[in-house]
Amino acid sequence: MNTRFYNAKILVLDAENHFSxxxxxxxxxxxxxxxxxxxxKADPDAAETPVFDREIDARGNLLIPGFKNAHTHTPMTFxxxxxxxxxxxxxxxxxxxxxxxxxxxxxxxxxxxxxxMEYLTSGITSNFDMYIQQKxxxxxxVDTGFRTVLTSGLNNFVDSPEILEEMxxxxxxxxxxxxYLLGFHAEYTTGGPLLEAVAKLAEKxxxxxxxxxxxxxxxxxxxxxxWGLTPTQLMERLGMFQYGGGGYHCIWMEDRDFEIFRDRKxxxxxxxxxxxxxxxxxxxxxxFYDNGINLAIGxxxxxxxxxxxxxxxMFLTTGLSKVREMDAAGIPAxxxxxxxxxxxxxxxxxxxxxxxxAGKKADLVMIDLHxxxxxxxxxxxxxxxxSGSKQNVKLTMVNGQILYENGEFHIGFDPxxxxxxxxxxxxxxxxxxADN
Amino acid sequence: MNTRFYNAKILVLDAENHFSxxxxxxxxxxxxxxxxxxxxKADPDAAETPVFDREIDARGNLLIPGFKNAHTHTPMTFxxxxxxxxxxxxxxxxxxxxxxxxxxxxxxxxxxxxxxMEYLTSGITSNFDMYIQQKxxxxxxVDTGFRTVLTSGLNNFVDSPEILEEMxxxxxxxxxxxxYLLGFHAEYTTGGPLLEAVAKLAEKxxxxxxxxxxxxxxxxxxxxxxWGLTPTQLMERLGMFQYGGGGYHCIWMEDRDFEIFRDRKxxxxxxxxxxxxxxxxxxxxxxFYDNGINLAIGxxxxxxxxxxxxxxxMFLTTGLSKVREMDAAGIPAxxxxxxxxxxxxxxxxxxxxxxxxAGKKADLVMIDLHxxxxxxxxxxxxxxxxSGSKQNVKLTMVNGQILYENGEFHIGFDPxxxxxxxxxxxxxxxxxxADN
Numbered sequence: 001m002n003t004r005f006y007n008a009k010i011l012v013l014d015a016e017n018h019f020s021x022x023x024x025x026x027x028x029x030x031x032x033x034x035x036x037x038x039x040x041k042a043d044p045d046a047a048e049t050p051v052f053d054r055e056i057d058a059r060g061n062l063l064i065p066g067f068k069n070a071h072t073h074t075p076m077t078f079x080x081x082x083x084x085x086x087x088x089x090x091x092x093x094x095x096x097x098x099x100x101x102x103x104x105x106x107x108x109x110x111x112x113x114x115x116x117m118e119y120l121t122s123g124i125t126s127n128f129d130m131y132i133q134q135k136x137x138x139x140x141x142v143d144t145g146f147r148t149v150l151t152s153g154l155n156n157f158v159d160s161p162e163i164l165e166e167m168x169x170x171x172x173x174x175x176x177x178x179x180y181l182l183g184f185h186a187e188y189t190t191g192g193p194l195l196e197a198v199a200k201l202a203e204k205x206x207x208x209x210x211x212x213x214x215x216x217x218x219x220x221x222x223x224x225x226x227w228g229l230t231p232t233q234l235m236e237r238l239g240m241f242q243y244g245g246g247g248y249h250c251i252w253m254e255d256r257d258f259e260i261f262r263d264r265k266x267x268x269x270x271x272x273x274x275x276x277x278x279x280x281x282x283x284x285x286x287x288f289y290d291n292g293i294n295l296a297i298g299x300x301x302x303x304x305x306x307x308x309x310x311x312x313x314m315f316l317t318t319g320l321s322k323v324r325e326m327d328a329a330g331i332p333a334x335x336x337x338x339x340x341x342x343x344x345x346x347x348x349x350x351x352x353x354x355x356x357x358a359g360k361k362a363d364l365v366m367i368d369l370h371x372x373x374x375x376x377x378x379x380x381x382x383x384x385x386x387s388g389s390k391q392n393v394k395l396t397m398v399n400g401q402i403l404y405e406n407g408e409f410h411i412g413f414d415p416x417x418x419x420x421x422x423x424x425x426x427x428x429x430x431x432x433x434a435d436n
Numbered sequence: 437m438n439t440r441f442y443n444a445k446i447l448v449l450d451a452e453n454h455f456s457x458x459x460x461x462x463x464x465x466x467x468x469x470x471x472x473x474x475x476x477k478a479d480p481d482a483a484e485t486p487v488f489d490r491e492i493d494a495r496g497n498l499l500i501p502g503f504k505n506a507h508t509h510t511p512m513t514f515x516x517x518x519x520x521x522x523x524x525x526x527x528x529x530x531x532x533x534x535x536x537x538x539x540x541x542x543x544x545x546x547x548x549x550x551x552x553m554e555y556l557t558s559g560i561t562s563n564f565d566m567y568i569q570q571k572x573x574x575x576x577x578v579d580t581g582f583r584t585v586l587t588s589g590l591n592n593f594v595d596s597p598e599i600l601e602e603m604x605x606x607x608x609x610x611x612x613x614x615x616y617l618l619g620f621h622a623e624y625t626t627g628g629p630l631l632e633a634v635a636k637l638a639e640k641x642x643x644x645x646x647x648x649x650x651x652x653x654x655x656x657x658x659x660x661x662x663w664g665l666t667p668t669q670l671m672e673r674l675g676m677f678q679y680g681g682g683g684y685h686c687i688w689m690e691d692r693d694f695e696i697f698r699d700r701k702x703x704x705x706x707x708x709x710x711x712x713x714x715x716x717x718x719x720x721x722x723x724f725y726d727n728g729i730n731l732a733i734g735x736x737x738x739x740x741x742x743x744x745x746x747x748x749x750m751f752l753t754t755g756l757s758k759v760r761e762m763d764a765a766g767i768p769a770x771x772x773x774x775x776x777x778x779x780x781x782x783x784x785x786x787x788x789x790x791x792x793x794a795g796k797k798a799d800l801v802m803i804d805l806h807x808x809x810x811x812x813x814x815x816x817x818x819x820x821x822x823s824g825s826k827q828n829v830k831l832t833m834v835n836g837q838i839l840y841e842n843g844e845f846h847i848g849f850d851p852x853x854x855x856x857x858x859x860x861x862x863x864x865x866x867x868x869x870a871d872n
Binding site for chain 1: 815861
């Protein structure tokens with residue numbers, strides 16, 4: 001599939017990581033961006049015009065790199081609006097773990113497709129996913145055409161180092177749209193021998209290591225009681241960060257933790273909606289930023305957010321940082337957009353999907369500027385970060401394939417079938433009709 | 437225009453203000469809801485079937501009362517993504533006031549239409565607006581078919597008690613979709629003689645009084661230096677609350693302020709996005725709620741938010757309250773939805789638009805449930821509050837007229853003309869092209 005976009009504005013990122021707007025064509029050959037610049041017809045010296053399967057008049061709309069959802073648990077769609085309004089640890093123990101234990105057969109496959117559909121509506125082209133039953137979940141990525149980086153939710157109750165190693169090799173070989181980075185659920189659910197096993201695998205495979213880190217105050221307090229160290233310091237002590245990695249949430253950080261993140265070139269993934277909804281706290285984003293630490297943004301899972309929407313997360317990322325520091329200047333809007341795109345790609349080792357440029361994978365989104373929330377066009381980047389919405393997503397392309405366009409999904413499944421299956425799964429698990 | 441919706445889920449509110457879902461028809465005759473209940477064809481004893489101009493198959497989608505945007509400055513669309521990232525007082529003095537002074541001719545009319553369009557995309561059916569040049573702005577409401585309650589931005593530099601009284605009478609007589617409640621900009625911009633003049637008008641017209649109240653810490657500190665009282669206490673002392681009213685923002689409240697709000701049956705309007713973006717603080721929502729004080733939600737203006745989106749505001753209203761109290765249980769989702777609909781209607785004295793019921797005005801929204809973010813249907817109210825999006829707004833009806841449907845506006849203007857005019861206005865005012 002070769003696609004030509006013309007009459008487009010194109011968000012490009014230069015070598016110094018500054019965004020600017022280029023015009024006016026972007027060409028896709030197979031899975032790769034092959035050209036960005038003026039219309040070829042205007043250039044008499046250009047080589048012969050390539051043959052396109054589709055030529056899309058962008059009508060002045062904006063092409064941006066796809067958003068990277070750098071932390072989520074996608075198949076938790078079944079618990080959306082079902083398990084709510086509890087603090088993290090009670091929520092996990094009373095609602096999440098008991099209901100997840102009832103997932104059976106190919107439930108996770110269908111629930112993951114529902115989440116992927118929602119990502120496409122929000123311009124998200126890849127997810128960094130931690131969940132159980134990963135052979136089922138990754139099959140949904142392969143079948144829909146989506147792109148996924150998996151990590152492990154290994155803990156004392158789920159999976160094992162052997163399963164982790166098997167999945168690491170399986171997923172990294174499965175498809176050019178799937179990959180795997182090592183990880184575990186969290187220190188508070190994972191005993192010392194398991195943590196040491198993960199560290200050994202990191203050494204063996206030269207892999208980064210990821211986990212939930214400093215999401216709640218009590219998590220950090222508990223870790224210090226058990227180990228005399230924060231989660232970051234413990235992972236550093238165990239040798240988990242030799243090849244990088246990072247943490248999800250990263251709210252209750254101590255001075256030494258910031259130093260480790262900076263020195264090991266780790267990434268902090270912020271999950272602002274989830275942190276509000278579970279009342280976990282507000283990430284000290286500005287301190288990471290001022291230390292030059294890479295930042296990325298994740299929705300977290302649909303049971304703790306409950307929306308899989310990068311526009312809401314971008315606004316919250318900037319807004320919460322401003323109010324935490326009581327400084328309206330805060331972090332510039334283009335740095336927030338960088339986190340949601342290139343910052344996430346860096347964390348997920350998707351460096352060939354991090355920006356719109358010739359030679360990069362064609363993971364991109366067309367943003368409808370012909371909408372009132374994008375007008376006037378004073379500053380397109382601020383419009384995206386401060387007033388953008390799912391409603392502005394006209395088209396989402398992953399690996400050169402258009403998976404979503406004008407409200408229609410092109411993923412090989414009837415949306416109504418996916419909705420019916422997700423309702424049937426939660427009805428079976430809850431043993432009754434939903435409560436509304 | 438008579439409209440029949442069938443195959444619908446209908447969000448109704450009982451006498452005790454509890455939401456539930458009714459099925460399956462809603463009829464509109466002229467500007468009024470005339471029937472909610474089972475399909476009339478199923479009832480052999482029903483009177484003859486009314487004649488409808490349109491019969492709409494809702495396909496199981498959800499009809500909800502239109503959102504009430506209980507505090508905004510709609511024509512500030514021209515400054516969206518132009519004046520950003522400054523604290524409130526610097527932002528007002530360096531960016532807002534100097535640029536507003538350049539608004540001329542019918543600028544405010546066109547800028548208001550742009551904001552009304554965005555409201556329609558978010559299911560907002562009325563706004564409580566404070567802005568300058570109100571004859572121009574209210575003409576946009578009249579011409580588009582929208583519904584607006586105005587209040588005054590009177591201060592030491594803009595308008596006068598005479599203009600306020602003139603506008604009060606003019607707008608209250610203008611249309612059944614326009615009304616006026618007394619108000620002024622804020623204590624820190626408005627001197628004692630003006631405040632006393634507003635109090636006299638409240639006495640004369642038996643009107644509530646509204647203002648920006650306790651938006652920033654420095655505002656309250658300054659008021660106490662000038663008057664020895666908080667803004668709420670000062671307004672009470674001046675007799676402004678004899679006929680009710682309330683405040684916008686209401687963040688930096690003291691014990692006595694809560695008592696006055698409770699005893700005078702005032703409304704606190706929260707503006708969470710604006711409070712984040714200007715780093716003003718987080719509203720003590722739970723304390724208002726526990727005191728039984730009426731609450732409503734506003735977007736604030738498009739230069740301080742920058743999005744006019746009640747879905748984002750609802751999520752932030754609940755999320756910020758949870759994290760402020762460090763309690764994930766917090767305020768229930770249906771109470772948040774009440775604030776965004778009936779709570780706002782109460783504040784705006786739009787009691788005939790507060791809910792879906794026979795005899796009420798037909799201000800309503802059809803929510804598309806055939807979208808991944810609304811599935812599964814575990815709890816439709818939580819889906820709306822925690823994961824709803826502009827993308828779910830299929831249809832917005834004001835006063836019985838469909839003004840927005842399937843992405844198309846029916847307001848008598850070409851959207852491209854409105855966009856072009858808004859860009860031209862800010863280019864003229866800034867003396868240059870926009871910066872992107």
